[in-house]
Amino acid sequence: MTLRLAALALLAAGACGASLLAGGSPLAPHDVFAALLHPHAPGDAATIVWQLRLPRVAIAGVVGASLGLGGALLQGLLRNPLVDPYLTGVSAGAGAAIALAIIAGVSPAVLPALGFAAGLSTAVLVAALARRGSGIDANRLILAGVSLSALFSAVITFAIARTASPDAAQQVLAWLAGSMAGRGWSDLLFALPYAGAGALLAAVAIPALNALRIGDVRARTIGLDVDRAQWTILAAASLLAAASVVLAGMVGFIGLIVPHLARRSVGSDARVLLPASALLGAALCAVADAVARSIVAPSELPIGVLLAFIGVPAFLYLYLQREQTA
């Protein structure tokens, strides 16, 4: 298991490294290396690497890791392989707030913070609706997450339909499709504490996630405080989803597929499944972002669209193949 985790860590590092080499402006690998070693060297290379590519790769890594980890947490909490971190309502709430703000002409500088606040508020609302007794009801959580998401996507559509400015509509759509274009170190610094807090809570929840694998009822019999575990896991997943949404908008699919792939490679023990999901998410997101910004350079493909085009068929293939062998 440790060996597999190490292999995944190498994979993630390799993906981030490769992602550093890709981009709109042609830079030879040795120029990138030179720029990495000499951040203050004169010339464009240092600026491109340190101000554009490096933050971009770091952001892709954090987004991918957050979504992978968040997905693994929620799938473990609900013991349902079809949920992803956006079930917390974070992306829908953030999306609706950002869409309304863009159309109202609010300054782009405050959008991430606004989206973050709206996303987390929605997560709290979803959690309140999912509450039963002192714990969380899995079916209610799914119902609340799905229906609030539907409501907020209607708000987004309404906002786009009503705006007179095609520019604003374009901006909203870009956000919905997921993109890390134009994000930099300051965005990463804003989101990192929340992603870190989510990861910390996830680590605390590891024994609980393992116990929950035998079901809520039996987990209670061995002394797990199921209610507290549920809130911890949901809070962790919401924080991770909110951090990723601030950095990249809606990047679908990673939170769904990555935990599956991780489980196939390392099993369901949360001690290895969580780090594996984070590493695999980081690797996938970094590679996808590299492709997204080099395939149609100098413009960019939305990473959410790209992931869906490549990811959906790959995922279905993997899943159906497994059904056949099982």
Next chain:
Amino acid sequence: MIALRGVAIAAGGRTLVEAIDARIGACEFTAVLGPNGVGKTTLLRAIRGLAPIAHGEIAIDGRPLAQLTGLERAQRIAFVTADETLTEALTVRDVVALGRFPHHRWWQWNETPHDGAAIERALADVGMNRYGDRLFGTLSSGERQRAWIAMGLAQATPVLMLDEPTSHLDVRVAHELLALLRRLAAGGRTIVCVLHDLNDAAAYADRLLLLGCERMLAYGRPEAVLTPQIIERAYGIAMQRIDTPHGPRMLPAALR
């Protein structure tokens, strides 16, 4: 060991059964009997502290249940619940290892050598030492039940409670399981077990706790509890008692 004083069990705002008084001693095998829906499972859940009681008091080793934390209860009582499906692909050993949960602090992720020994012992106690690597989903009903019992044994608690462990089991497997519980009681564990078969209870249990609608009807040795009068009061069916060298046995009177 486990003292029940004037306990009343309620569900959904309705009192199911009251006046439960019992002193379950160490190393005794107690069978909990009664018609469907009378509150047998709820009583077990209440003893484990997972369901509130409407009235009365439950104490474990002289300490009221309410004074114990969830983990402290899990260190005293293991509870093998009635079948709940297991969706994860876990091995038998994975499942049994979770029995060590209440002995870990929250930052302890890894198994200690002491845990390993407890897990191996639990598997050996139920005769499943060679099943450790088997996937739980590939086990038969009887094997699954033994694996859940092993998880309870790994919990290393003085008390082991089981909710209908013999349902869905064929006669031989059911008797093997009851004999296993008997051995565990002889080995120092207190067994509290919901059973449906009166004759299984008579054959294996030291004491029977019979719940009827509204109140506990009897608590005592099988010879004292299994009388046609008490059984008819509990189940509303006429039964005949046959005394054998192995204790009383009950047959439905209609089959005579």
